[in-house]
Amino acid sequence: xxxxxxKKGVSYSGVNHIVVELGGGYNGLVTIEGGRIVNGIxxxxxxxxxxxNAGAMDGEIAYLLGGFxxxxxxxxxxxxxxxxxxxxxxxxxxESYPEAxxxxxxxxxxxxxxxxxxxxxxxxxxxxxxxxxxxxxxxxKVSLEKLGYVVSLLPVLSNKSEAAAQGYAMVxxxxxxxxxxxxxxxxxxxxxxxxxxxxxxxxxxx
Numbered sequence: 001x002x003x004x005x006x007k008k009g010v011s012y013s014g015v016n017h018i019v020v021e022l023g024g025g026y027n028g029l030v031t032i033e034g035g036r037i038v039n040g041i042x043x044x045x046x047x048x049x050x051x052x053n054a055g056a057m058d059g060e061i062a063y064l065l066g067g068f069x070x071x072x073x074x075x076x077x078x079x080x081x082x083x084x085x086x087x088x089x090x091x092x093x094x095e096s097y098p099e100a101x102x103x104x105x106x107x108x109x110x111x112x113x114x115x116x117x118x119x120x121x122x123x124x125x126x127x128x129x130x131x132x133x134x135x136x137x138x139x140x141k142v143s144l145e146k147l148g149y150v151v152s153l154l155p156v157l158s159n160k161s162e163a164a165a166q167g168y169a170m171v172x173x174x175x176x177x178x179x180x181x182x183x184x185x186x187x188x189x190x191x192x193x194x195x196x197x198x199x200x201x202x203x204x205x206x
Contacts, residue, residue, distance in 0.1 A: 001035050002170060002183050003155040004125070011035070012186045016121035018112055019154060021164075022130035022140070024089065025052040025074060027108060031115045036187050039118050041111050048107010049078040049100070051089065051130065055107060078104040093135040105143050112144060125154035127163045 001015050008014070012035030021028040026043025027050045041047070046055040054076030062068060079087040081100035094101040112124060124144055131137045131153060141151045157166050174184030184190050 001032060001187060002180065003157065005035070007155050012183065016119065017123040017125055018115055018119065018121070019125045019127060020108060020112060020140075022108075022126060022128035022136065023050070024129045025077075026050045027055075027111070027128075029111050029115070031119050033119050033121075039115060041114075044073060046107060047110040047114070049076070049081060049103050050107075051079055051092070051104070052077040054080075089130065089133055089136075092133075094139055101139070105139055108140055109143055109147065112149065113147065122149045124149045124151045126151065127154040127156075 001012055004015050004017060005012055015035040016033050019030045019032070021030075023043070027046045027048075028043050029041040029046075030037055031039040043050050043053055044055070044057075046053075049055050052074050065072070075085075078097075078100045079085070079092065081103060082092070082097040092101065092104075094105075126137065126140060137153075144151045154163060156163050157170075170180045171184060171189055174180035174182075175190060
């Protein structure tokens with residue numbers, strides 16, 4: 001929100017977009033409306049394979065698996081669809097592995113298009129490790145643009161550190177009364193509470 005606000009020369013309230021994180025393990029999505037987070041999709045709920053993680057899983061499959069070990073969250077993704085459990089990211093291209101690659105891209109399209117229910121803006125920013133690989137970045141960008149979205153890389157403070165790390169630093173700075181305090185207060189991050197299990201109604205099993 002801070003960097004897009006600066007880039008466009010608008011107040012926080014004028015920031016409306018979707019951020020798609022293309023990570024080495026997981027994809028993720030955050031929807032921003034009026035400078036505040038209004039929706040999101042985490043990697044293990046993503047509607048399509050991430051690079052390593054399988055994405056959203058049918059409950060019946062989870063049941064058939066029996067005991068669900070943590071390491072399963074790092075398996076079953078697009079890299080596994082290629083037949084290699086340790087495929088280098090640079091080898092993951094549409095030409096080499098068309099079925100796995102198309103499934104990966106289509107999952108991103110589904111995720112972004114689903115946000116039309118909560119956001120009218122067609123602006124998308126891409127972030128994450130996989131955006132460094134031109135074959136992946138270009139395929140995702142072009143596919144989204146064909147659907148009418150305006151796509152670009154997420155602006156960052158510096159190219160010397162991860163965007164996520166910069167975000168954590170900005171939030172920490174703001175919570176401690178630093179120069180990003182106005183951002184933290186506007187986004188109401190300082191009022192955040194609860195946990196990811198608050199709306200899980202069989203918490204006694206967790």
